[in-house]
Amino acid sequence: MRLCNAVLRTLPADVAVPAYERSAVSPGIVHLGVGAFHRAHQAAFVEDCLAAGETGWGIVGVSLRSPETRDALAPQDHLYTLALRESEAERLRVIGAISDLLVAPESPGRVLAALTDPRIRLVTLTITEKGYAADLGRGRLRLDHPDIVHDLAHPGAPRSALGFLAEALERRRAAGTAPFTILSCDNLPKNGRTLRRILTEFAQARGGDLAAHIEAEVDCPSSMVDRIVPATTDADRAAIAERLGADDAWPVLGEPFGQWVIEEQFRAGRPRLERFGVEFVADVEPFEHMKLRLLNGAHSALAAIGRLAGRETVADAMAEPTIRAFVEDYWRCAAPTLAIGAEAAFAYTRRLVERFCNTALRHRTAQIASDASQKLPQRILAPLRECLEAGRPCGPLIFAVAAWIRSCGGADDTGRPLPLADPTFEAWTGRPDQRAASPAAVVEAFLTLHQVFGEELPRRADFTGPLQEALADIAGHGVLEALRRRSA
Numbered sequence: 479m480r481l482c483n484a485v486l487r488t489l490p491a492d493v494a495v496p497a498y499e500r501s502a503v504s505p506g507i508v509h510l511g512v513g514a515f516h517r518a519h520q521a522a523f524v525e526d527c528l529a530a531g532e533t534g535w536g537i538v539g540v541s542l543r544s545p546e547t548r549d550a551l552a553p554q555d556h557l558y559t560l561a562l563r564e565s566e567a568e569r570l571r572v573i574g575a576i577s578d579l580l581v582a583p584e585s586p587g588r589v590l591a592a593l594t595d596p597r598i599r600l601v602t603l604t605i606t607e608k609g610y611a612a613d614l615g616r617g618r619l620r621l622d623h624p625d626i627v628h629d630l631a632h633p634g635a636p637r638s639a640l641g642f643l644a645e646a647l648e649r650r651r652a653a654g655t656a657p658f659t660i661l662s663c664d665n666l667p668k669n670g671r672t673l674r675r676i677l678t679e680f681a682q683a684r685g686g687d688l689a690a691h692i693e694a695e696v697d698c699p700s701s702m703v704d705r706i707v708p709a710t711t712d713a714d715r716a717a718i719a720e721r722l723g724a725d726d727a728w729p730v731l732g733e734p735f736g737q738w739v740i741e742e743q744f745r746a747g748r749p750r751l752e753r754f755g756v757e758f759v760a761d762v763e764p765f766e767h768m769k770l771r772l773l774n775g776a777h778s779a780l781a782a783i784g785r786l787a788g789r790e791t792v793a794d795a796m797a798e799p800t801i802r803a804f805v806e807d808y809w810r811c812a813a814p815t816l817a818i819g820a821e822a823a824f825a826y827t828r829r830l831v832e833r834f835c836n837t838a839l840r841h842r843t844a845q846i847a848s849d850a851s852q853k854l855p856q857r858i859l860a861p862l863r864e865c866l867e868a869g870r871p872c873g874p875l876i877f878a879v880a881a882w883i884r885s886c887g888g889a890d891d892t893g894r895p896l897p898l899a900d901p902t903f904e905a906w907t908g909r910p911d912q913r914a915a916s917p918a919a920v921v922e923a924f925l926t927l928h929q930v931f932g933e934e935l936p937r938r939a940d941f942t943g944p945l946q947e948a949l950a951d952i953a954g955h956g957v958l959e960a961l962r963r964r965s966a
């Protein structure tokens with residue numbers, strides 16, 4: 479039996495199901511990039527609003543690349559299970575907030591029709607760092623990006639999120655429909671402002687006066703989103719089917735913790751998410767820095783170190799005392815770069831230890847390591863730069879960069895292959911052969927990667943010297959021994 483509207487009544491009593499009439503919901507949100515994170519985070523908050531009677535905020539999900547999500551969920555009335563796990567406990571909730579799923583490459587016209595529907599007042603995005611087609615170090619649009627080149631040549635059949643947003647805004651304006659608000663839910667610095675800047679640059683490149691319309695009329699609040707969402711495995715599918723008594727082709731997993739902090743800029747209206755724990759603030763940056771630099775920064779460090787040391791999950795890596803001590807040290811260095819006080823940072827990291835040690839999640843270090851070249855600048859290099867400028871210690875941050883470089887060499891410390899999943903990095907033709915080149919030569923080659931390191935950092939001897947030393951230590955002794963030597 480497959481999960482669908484008709485079986486909702488037959489599910490076990492301890493599985494939460496949509497507490498509202500799904501057929502009465504109308505679409506109010508288009509979400510671009512409808513992956514597991516969206517389904518485990520924003521959609522769950524929207525589900526609360528629907529259940530509370532705000533029926534005008536159903537979600538039309540759009541996949542910008544593959545049909546997998548639609549293929550899995552369409553046969554089950556777009557229902558799916560959210561499993562929140564901690565230790566032995568698992569709470570299951572069937573989410574009904576998604577009312578339709580579109581696949582952009584198959585039918586760009588249907589996506590544009592959804593985006594120009596006057597009932598849509600909010601467009602949310604989780605398209606990952608690389609979906610922005612931007613040089614994130616500088617926060618500028620990459621006009622040479624193949625999707626951007628395509629969308630400028632074919633504005634009526636776009637491929638990129640920016641192409642869809644610009645064309646939809648143009649059509650809405652022509653039809654006299656007010657613009658939607660665009661809410662980025664990606665882990666980018668100043669995500670709303672960055673999106674607004676690159677969308678405006680894209681609109682300028684299209685010509686006409688759309689850019690001026692966006693500047694004057696379109697709200698792009700920044701937001702900070704947080705929930706750890708490991709990729710679903712076949713074992714998860716089987717275990718969830720067992721509990722449901724029905725098959726769900728693609729349930730999503732997460733930790734019970736969830737946070738969403740959003741800037742209050744919604745001229746087009748919004749669901750009353752504040753009733754369900756979402757925080758609306760004037761300036762999201764302090765929250766964003768706290769999360770990007772403490773949670774995501776440590777995650778990326780753990781991913782690189784954990785993979786080199788053969789630790790499959792974040793919890794496995796945290797169980798290794800040397801790594802755990804390193805992470806604590808990392809936080810001590812990153813925390814002073816935050817606007818929040820030391821006490822708040824300490825409270826946050828205490829909670830992070832518990833979240834990272836949640837063995838029920840099985841959050842794979844390989845998952846976090848994907849697209850690392852797109853993540854390092856905002857997570858690790860931004861606070862690192864600030865520490866260097868202030869003359870504060872930042873050894874653990876530099877060590878994390880060295881571990882990342884080493885993890886790009888193709889093998890872990892025992893010689894097992896370490897595949898990369900970072901297309902932007904893989905496209906780089908200057909990659910040195912780490913089995914042959916000296917650590918100094920490897921560092922020198924990596925520092926030419928300006929998209930990651932920027933222009934100024936590679937010129938600082940107080941960065942390049944310690945980076946070479948850390949890489950030489952890792953290459954010579956393995957990552958765990960290198961960590962032990964650091965703390966000796």
Ligand code: CS2
Binds near residue numbers: 707773778
């Ligand atoms: C992780 C994030 O995969 C990654 O890069 O660091 O997905 C992280 O789990 C989330 O941002 C937590 O909110």
